[in-house]
Amino acid sequence: MESAMSDAMTPEPEKILLVDDDPNVLSGYVRQLRYRFKVDTANGGAEGILKVRDAGPYAVVVSDYRMPLVDGLSFLCAARESSPDTVRIMLTGQAEMQTAIDAINKGGFFRFLIKPCPADVLIANIDDALRQYRLVTAEKTLLGKTLRGSIEVLTEILSMSSPVAFSRASRIEKLATGVGSQMEGADLWEVSCSAMLSQIGYVTLTPTLQQKVALKEELTVQEQAELKRHAGATAQLLRRIPRLETVADAIRWQDARFDGAGSDEDVPVGKKLPLSARILKAVIDYEELAGQNWQPAAIIDLLKSRQGVYDPIVLLALEQQLLAHGEKLKSWRLREFKIEELEAGMILAEDVHALSGLLILPKGHELSELSRLRLINFHHVGDLAGVIKAVVPVVANPAEAV
Incomplete structure (x- = not known):
C-alpha cells in the first residue's frame, strides 16, 4: 500500500524530444540519454512538428539545424507556437554559427550547441533546460492559483x-462553460471566469434596483441605464488584476451585438469580438428569458429570430448544450434537509427567507461553504426555520456510492 501511494505521489518525469533527419544520430542520442531522461525522437522537422502537437507536452526539444524540407529553425519556431513553455535547444555546425546566432536572437531559443556535441555537455545543457522549464511552469502554476484565489x-x-446576483452568475457560469465545451478553440478557463465575474458590478447598484431586478419588476429608463453600466464597472475593476485583461474585455462587451449594430466605434464586430463575450451575450439573454419561465425550445427559437444579435455558431453550441443538459436533469431529485444536513454543492429549490422577511438566498443558488455557514448562523440566532428544500444528484448505481 505504501509503495503504491509513493508511486502515485511521484511526479511523471518530463519528456525530452530529440529531432534529427539521421536515424543513426538519433540512436546515438537515445543510447546516451535514455537512462537519465525520458526520451522521444522524431525523424526530421516535419515529424517533430507532429510529435509536439500530438504527443506533447515536451519539457525540452533538441533539434539539429540542417535538415531537409523543414530545417531546425523552422521546426523550433513551430514548436514555440504549439508549446510556448517548451525549452528549445539547437545543434549546429561551426559553419552555421552566424545562422544559429541570428536564430537565437529571432526565436528566443534557450541554447545552441556546436556539433559534434560531447554527451556530458549535452546532458548538462538538458539539465539546465529542465530547470528553466520547471521555473516557468511553477510560476504559471503559482499565478494560476493566485488568480483562482482572487476570483x-x-x-x-x-x-x-448580492445573493441574487451571485446565484445568477452561478447559473450563467455553468451554462456558459457548457457552451464553451461544445466549441473548438474556446478557452474554458476564460469563459468560466468571465461568466462567474460578469455580475460583480451588481454591488454598485442601489439596493432598491437590485431588489427590482431580482423580482423582475419593470425598470425606469434611468434604472435600465444604471443596470447596463454594471458591466463597465466590472471590467474596470478586473483590469486592476494582472492577467485578467481578456476576461475584463469579455465582460465589458457582453452586451454587444454580433453585427455591431448600436455599438460604439471601439467595440469589435463579428468574429473580432472575444468568443467569451459572444458566449456571454447568448447565455445571459437565455438566462433572462428562462427566469421568466420560458421553455428552452421557445427561447432558442426567439434568439435565432433576432438577426445579427448573436454569433450563429454560439447559438448552435447553446442548443447542443441544452439538449445534453436536458438528459442530465434526470439525475437530480428534490429533498428536504435540516439546516445542519446541508452541504456545499446542493441547489436551493426555493427562496430562503429569514423569519424577519429578509431574502437570505434565492431559488437556484448553489450552496458554497460560506453560504451554508450563513444559513447556519441565521438558524442559530432563531431567524430561520429548520428545514430547507434543495435538489441533490442521484447516484444511478448504489454500488458506485460505496
Whole structure:
C-alpha cells in the first residue's frame, strides 16, 4: 500500500524530444540519454512538428539545424507556437554559427550547441533546460492559483452582498462553460471566469434596483441605464488584476451585438469580438428569458429570430448544450434537509427567507461553504426555520456510492 501511494505521489518525469533527419544520430542520442531522461525522437522537422502537437507536452526539444524540407529553425519556431513553455535547444555546425546566432536572437531559443556535441555537455545543457522549464511552469502554476484565489474571493463577496446576483452568475457560469465545451478553440478557463465575474458590478447598484431586478419588476429608463453600466464597472475593476485583461474585455462587451449594430466605434464586430463575450451575450439573454419561465425550445427559437444579435455558431453550441443538459436533469431529485444536513454543492429549490422577511438566498443558488455557514448562523440566532428544500444528484448505481 505504501509503495503504491509513493508511486502515485511521484511526479511523471518530463519528456525530452530529440529531432534529427539521421536515424543513426538519433540512436546515438537515445543510447546516451535514455537512462537519465525520458526520451522521444522524431525523424526530421516535419515529424517533430507532429510529435509536439500530438504527443506533447515536451519539457525540452533538441533539434539539429540542417535538415531537409523543414530545417531546425523552422521546426523550433513551430514548436514555440504549439508549446510556448517548451525549452528549445539547437545543434549546429561551426559553419552555421552566424545562422544559429541570428536564430537565437529571432526565436528566443534557450541554447545552441556546436556539433559534434560531447554527451556530458549535452546532458548538462538538458539539465539546465529542465530547470528553466520547471521555473516557468511553477510560476504559471503559482499565478494560476493566485488568480483562482482572487476570483474565489470576489465571488464570495458577491454571494454575501448580492445573493441574487451571485446565484445568477452561478447559473450563467455553468451554462456558459457548457457552451464553451461544445466549441473548438474556446478557452474554458476564460469563459468560466468571465461568466462567474460578469455580475460583480451588481454591488454598485442601489439596493432598491437590485431588489427590482431580482423580482423582475419593470425598470425606469434611468434604472435600465444604471443596470447596463454594471458591466463597465466590472471590467474596470478586473483590469486592476494582472492577467485578467481578456476576461475584463469579455465582460465589458457582453452586451454587444454580433453585427455591431448600436455599438460604439471601439467595440469589435463579428468574429473580432472575444468568443467569451459572444458566449456571454447568448447565455445571459437565455438566462433572462428562462427566469421568466420560458421553455428552452421557445427561447432558442426567439434568439435565432433576432438577426445579427448573436454569433450563429454560439447559438448552435447553446442548443447542443441544452439538449445534453436536458438528459442530465434526470439525475437530480428534490429533498428536504435540516439546516445542519446541508452541504456545499446542493441547489436551493426555493427562496430562503429569514423569519424577519429578509431574502437570505434565492431559488437556484448553489450552496458554497460560506453560504451554508450563513444559513447556519441565521438558524442559530432563531431567524430561520429548520428545514430547507434543495435538489441533490442521484447516484444511478448504489454500488458506485460505496
